[in-house]
Amino acid sequence: MGDPPRKVAIAGAGVAGLAAALAFRKAGYAVTVLERTAELGAVGAGILLQANGLLVLETFGVAEEVRAAGAAMSRFLMRDRRGRALLATELQAHLPPNLWPVCIHRADLHDILWRACAARGVTLRLGCKVSAVETDGPSPVLVYDTPSGAARLAGDLVVGADGVNSAVRDLAGFACRFWPVVEGSVQGVARFAVPADCHGEYIGGAEACGMLPLGGAKTFWFWGGSGQTVGKIETLSFATWKESVCRDFPPMRLVLDERHDWPGTVRLQHQSVQCDAWSAGKVVLIGDAAHAMSPNLGQGANCALVDALALVSRVAARDAGANLADALARFEHDRRAMVERLQRQGQRRAVASAQSWPGLEPIVNFALRLVRFAPLAMRRAEVRLMNGLEGDDLDLRAAGIRAAIPW
Numbered sequence: 001m002g003d004p005p006r007k008v009a010i011a012g013a014g015v016a017g018l019a020a021a022l023a024f025r026k027a028g029y030a031v032t033v034l035e036r037t038a039e040l041g042a043v044g045a046g047i048l049l050q051a052n053g054l055l056v057l058e059t060f061g062v063a064e065e066v067r068a069a070g071a072a073m074s075r076f077l078m079r080d081r082r083g084r085a086l087l088a089t090e091l092q093a094h095l096p097p098n099l100w101p102v103c104i105h106r107a108d109l110h111d112i113l114w115r116a117c118a119a120r121g122v123t124l125r126l127g128c129k130v131s132a133v134e135t136d137g138p139s140p141v142l143v144y145d146t147p148s149g150a151a152r153l154a155g156d157l158v159v160g161a162d163g164v165n166s167a168v169r170d171l172a173g174f175a176c177r178f179w180p181v182v183e184g185s186v187q188g189v190a191r192f193a194v195p196a197d198c199h200g201e202y203i204g205g206a207e208a209c210g211m212l213p214l215g216g217a218k219t220f221w222f223w224g225g226s227g228q229t230v231g232k233i234e235t236l237s238f239a240t241w242k243e244s245v246c247r248d249f250p251p252m253r254l255v256l257d258e259r260h261d262w263p264g265t266v267r268l269q270h271q272s273v274q275c276d277a278w279s280a281g282k283v284v285l286i287g288d289a290a291h292a293m294s295p296n297l298g299q300g301a302n303c304a305l306v307d308a309l310a311l312v313s314r315v316a317a318r319d320a321g322a323n324l325a326d327a328l329a330r331f332e333h334d335r336r337a338m339v340e341r342l343q344r345q346g347q348r349r350a351v352a353s354a355q356s357w358p359g360l361e362p363i364v365n366f367a368l369r370l371v372r373f374a375p376l377a378m379r380r381a382e383v384r385l386m387n388g389l390e391g392d393d394l395d396l397r398a399a400g401i402r403a404a405i406p407w
Contacts, residue, residue: 006030009142012162013040013129014284015047015106015289015301018113020159022060027316028261029278030353032153033117034128035143036162040114044106045187045266046212046220051400052303052388053098055269056309057058058098059405065112070104071213072097078368083251084366091203094383097393101298101387103212103220105189109301119374125153130167132315133283135157140282148343157315157324158283161304164271166289167297172280183294183350187239189267190219202249205361209249210352221358222352224295230269233309234240238262270295270350272343278336279328287313291339294346296348296353306400316406334402338390345385 008024010017013035021031049057049066057063074092077085077329078277091100117124131150132143140158144151160168169176194211199211209223223245224230238261246253273292278285287304314331318324371379384390389398396405 007139007155008032008157008159009033009039009140009153010034010083010159010161011142011168012149012166012287012289012346013037013110013114013124013126013159014161014163014287014304015109015113016289016304016308017161018110018117019056019060019305020161020286020311021122022113022117022120023308023312024315025117025122026060027312031117032123032125033153034130034142034153035124035126035130038127040124040126041107043110045189046214047106047109047301048103048212048298049102049109050298050302050387051101051394052299055100055394055396055399056100056305056401059280060116062116063110065191066104067102068215069108069112070102070215072100072102073199074100078166079200079202079251080365081204081249082196083202083219084291085200085210086365087371089379089383091209091383094380095387096160096394099387101104103214105218105220106249106301108215110333130162130171135172135281135283156279156282159311160283160285161287161308162289164273164288164292164327165301166285168283169275169285169289170281174275174277174280174285176273176275178360179347181269181271182347183225183296183353184225184233184267184269185222185295186230186233186265186267187220187222187254188259189214190221190258192391193217194219194254198251198254202251203353203364204248206353207248209245209252211251212253219255221252223249223252230267233267237276238265239314246387272347274340274343278332279325282324284311284331290321291343293339293343295351296349297386299342299346299386299388303335303342306388307335309396309405310324310401310403313401313405330402334350335400341385342388 007030010033024031077091078087128144134141139154142153207225212220253306278290286307315328
């Protein structure tokens with residue numbers, strides 16, 4: 001069987017990469033992370049951490065810091081265009097306070113994870129673009145470009161955590177399929193809080209938008225529409241787009257009136273990815289590199305966090321009787337069913353929300369108002385799916401961690 005791998009090379013310093021680096025380091029591995037950007041700075045906008053991701057962060061010992069930097073939500077509302085409540089999901093009826101969703105700025109989450117990594121001695125190399133993955137030797141090697149030339153990083157295991165456009169996935173020859181782009185979004189952060197009775201998601205026709213509380217008396221705002229619509233935004237002035245959104249969703253003036261141009265916003269076209277396998281030899285994919293998904297369920301980053309801990313737990317269990325290939329296969333088996341369930345559910349919602357026919361909107365609104373009469377068990381099951389949990393428990397196993405935590 002050989003000794004467990006002790007050197008891990010990770011491509012990507014996003015949520016997936018830093019979570020994997022922290023977990024491997026806590027388990028006693030030497031870890032080096034390559035990141036293509038020249039610095040770790042403010043990136044993205046808001047991110048919603050849900051029960052499965054929070055359980056992992058508790059295991060890492062950073063959950064309290066995350067809650068302090070973000071804003072916990074005990075309920076989530078869906079509203080019509082003008083802000084009238086259609087459906088209230090009372091999360092406190094289904095989850096304990098420590099698992100209520102937390103909305104946090106993505107940059108704050110990155111900072112918390114990186115500081116935890118740095119305190120543990122993780123090595124980070126910035127400005128490194130992976131250009132090749134060599135797998136024909138005894139150890140896999142990441143070849144990467146730097147401002148001073150090409151360099152090489154060998155590891156007993158290579159982890160591709162470099163996102164939806166993963167270089168590791170493509171260079172290592174993983175077979176994958178990209179689902180059709182059906183949605184996109186514009187996101188941003190307002191440097192002030194809005195009243196709590198404005199929080200939630202606003203739906204209307206083939207578009208949706210919303211405002212959620214962030215830590216530090218800030219507000220995460222977002223707008224979403226079809227991929228085709230979002231693609232056309234590139235040709236619009238910010239003022240034209242803003243006026244259109246505020247005309248269709250008047251409450252959005254609360255956060256958009258202060259903005260006058262595109263800089264500081266994030267514009268995305270969301271792409272889902274499905275790989276035939278998540279590992280090949282001593283190379284493994286996690287997070288969006290393996291299974292990017294629609295943001296409709298808010299599970300992308302949470303699944304990345306669970307992937308990281310599930311992977312490390314399986315790899316560290318090698319000395320209990322499994323070789324590395326077996327460990328990687330077991331990791332994928334632990335995670336794949338739930339991930340694909342979330343992918344399908346998110347894609348279905350994306351396709352459905354992109355439809356807009358005359359007279360459909362009032363029917364949808366009426367149907368949402370009726371959901372509150374659904375059986376409690378059905379509503380609880382929906383909350384658990386949204387939070388990436390299986391079964392009836394509220395623990396790591398319910399989140400998809402099947403092996404023992406190696407620290």
